[in-house]
Amino acid sequence: MLAAAVVAALGAPAALAQTCPAAATCTPGPAGAATGAVTAFNMGILNVTLGSINNTTQGQADGYQDYSCRAPGTTTATTLALGQNYTLAVRTSLNNNETVLAWIDYNNDGAFDPVTEVIMAATPATGTGTAGGLHTATFAAPATARTGVPLRLRIAADYTNSPVPTPCSTPQFSQDEDYAVTLAASTGPPVVAFTTNGITTCSGCVQFTDASQGLPTSWVWSFGDGTASTAQNPSHCYAAAGTYQVQLTVANGNGNAISAATTITYTSTAPAAAACAPATAAYCCLYGVVRVRLGALDNASADGSAGYQDFSCTRRASLAVGTAYPLQVTTGGTLPHDTRAYLDLNNDGAFATSELVGQALGAANPTFSLTLPATTPLGQPLRLRLVTDYAGSDPQPCKAPTNGQVEDYAVVPMARPLATVAAAALPGLAVGPNPTPDGHLRLRLDDPAAAGPYAAEVQNLLGATLLSTALRLAPGTDATLDLGALAPGLYLLRLRDAKGQVAVRRVVRE
Numbered sequence: 001m002l003a004a005a006v007v008a009a010l011g012a013p014a015a016l017a018q019t020c021p022a023a024a025t026c027t028p029g030p031a032g033a034a035t036g037a038v039t040a041f042n043m044g045i046l047n048v049t050l051g052s053i054n055n056t057t058q059g060q061a062d063g064y065q066d067y068s069c070r071a072p073g074t075t076t077a078t079t080l081a082l083g084q085n086y087t088l089a090v091r092t093s094l095n096n097n098e099t100v101l102a103w104i105d106y107n108n109d110g111a112f113d114p115v116t117e118v119i120m121a122a123t124p125a126t127g128t129g130t131a132g133g134l135h136t137a138t139f140a141a142p143a144t145a146r147t148g149v150p151l152r153l154r155i156a157a158d159y160t161n162s163p164v165p166t167p168c169s170t171p172q173f174s175q176d177e178d179y180a181v182t183l184a185a186s187t188g189p190p191v192v193a194f195t196t197n198g199i200t201t202c203s204g205c206v207q208f209t210d211a212s213q214g215l216p217t218s219w220v221w222s223f224g225d226g227t228a229s230t231a232q233n234p235s236h237c238y239a240a241a242g243t244y245q246v247q248l249t250v251a252n253g254n255g256n257a258i259s260a261a262t263t264i265t266y267t268s269t270a271p272a273a274a275a276c277a278p279a280t281a282a283y284c285c286l287y288g289v290v291r292v293r294l295g296a297l298d299n300a301s302a303d304g305s306a307g308y309q310d311f312s313c314t315r316r317a318s319l320a321v322g323t324a325y326p327l328q329v330t331t332g333g334t335l336p337h338d339t340r341a342y343l344d345l346n347n348d349g350a351f352a353t354s355e356l357v358g359q360a361l362g363a364a365n366p367t368f369s370l371t372l373p374a375t376t377p378l379g380q381p382l383r384l385r386l387v388t389d390y391a392g393s394d395p396q397p398c399k400a401p402t403n404g405q406v407e408d409y410a411v412v413p414m415a416r417p418l419a420t421v422a423a424a425a426l427p428g429l430a431v432g433p434n435p436t437p438d439g440h441l442r443l444r445l446d447d448p449a450a451a452g453p454y455a456a457e458v459q460n461l462l463g464a465t466l467l468s469t470a471l472r473l474a475p476g477t478d479a480t481l482d483l484g485a486l487a488p489g490l491y492l493l494r495l496r497d498a499k500g501q502v503a504v505r506r507v508v509r510e
């Protein structure tokens with residue numbers, strides 16, 4: 001121990017300086033040894049880039065390749081700074097999908113720790129066509145990693161249907177390659193950044209995660225409500241609904257940096273919590289909900305592979321009561337689905353049979369018509385639940401889908417906008433006195449063609465119906481309405497004739 005410490009303190013003589021990474025404790029074999037000839041599948045690692053590494057090679061037929069021990073300045077070694085983000089890009093064959101993983105032997109012991117030394121977790125290819133076969137991952141070397149010596153970078157690739165590669169496994173169809181990475185201490189001030197688990201919260205609590213580069217050693221979070229934290233990754237709960245500006249200040253031995261403000265919105269109006277959250281039992285075959293459109297809401301999401309998803313806090317549609325809206329559900333893949341939509345109209349967290357608002361059995365991509373009853377209380381968000389599963393599955397609001405998915409959204413009932421009603425209808429109708437001091441209104445019709453029975457409703461500006469009656473309009477005979485029970489204010493008088501045509505007048509009760 002003492003001798004080793006002395007050697008480390010003195011440094012190794014320059015002539016003996018390590019120019020290659022520590023020998024690997026394991027070496028993957030070439031693909032095909034167990035399964036016979038696999039060259040026809042054309043898999044393999046064809047190009048690797050990281051820092052100054054840019055190495056284009058042949059694929060699987062090369063077998064395991066150790067490119068790590070080359071002269072400095074070659075395209076198979078690079079120097080990176082601790083704590084800074086770098087992106088490793090690995091291109092594999094276009095012919096077959098491959099899974100790629102990568103590790104750096106940060107402590108230079110020749111072995112790859114599957115947790116602390118992984119820099120690319122199992123990553124499928126992105127891109128199509130000539131951009132296909134590309135695997136990327138961004139990572140930052142930890143403060144504890146060895147600096148100043150070449151460290152072994154191992155990249156493992158194999159067919160997606162083969163077992164996920166480990167640092168020591170021999171691939172069935174693809175290839176492993178090793179490179180060299182030398183780490184250097186971080187020399188500049190930190191670059192500040194952070195993420196959250198959502199900038200809109202309905203619980204009031206937000207998880208903040210530091211994403212700064214340059215290995216900061218101190219953190220000061222200002223949550224915008226007069227409180228602060230010096231934790232690296234704090235969780236914070238706001239006491240009152242509102243919007244808050246959050247800033248993070250980080251520092252290391254070389255300086256500090258202050259983030260721009262991120263706005264957090266705490267909305268305390270949320271649908272009642274759902275009584276059940278059905279998980280997908282056995283996702284399969286691209287079943288699920290991948291897009292929902294309703295009013296101004298348009299939400300793309302993962303299919304049933306993501307299981308139950310609750311979007312009811314952040315994904316809301318404001319809908320006017322008494323108005324029909326198309327609810328478009330895009331189902332995953334091309335197979336037919338059974339889909340049902342429920343709206344928790346009484347906001348009790350449960351979905352009664354009477355709250356089924358649409359269903360489509362044995363169909364892909366259904367569109368439902370959703371109309372909120374005119375009596376729906378305004379402003380309170382209601383939970384909209386979509387359940388979808390394979391055709392013949394008879395999905396239910398609290399039944400776990402076999403292959404499909406349950407997703408929740410929120411619908412916010414709003415007053416019917418004036419623009420949607422025919423204010424110019426019934427030009428021959430006079431309503432007075434308006435304003436009315438005692439609530440009595442006379443309705444006088446000059447147009448004989450418009451004579452007949454009418455349904456009359458008086459609504460407040462929130463769309464709630466306060467008075468509903470039937471009356472007959474005819475020239476020479478005034479109809480009367482009594483608004484005497486209403487509070488002073490502005491109201492809408494809606495008159496609907498036998499054909500369903502609607503006329504609206506604004507009336508003021510003094």
Ligand SMILES: [Ca+2]
Binds near residue numbers: 177
């Ligand atoms: Ca290769």
Ligand SMILES: [Ca+2]
Binds near residue numbers: 109
């Ligand atoms: Ca190691």
Ligand SMILES: [Ca+2]
Binds near residue numbers: 343345352
């Ligand atoms: Ca209910």
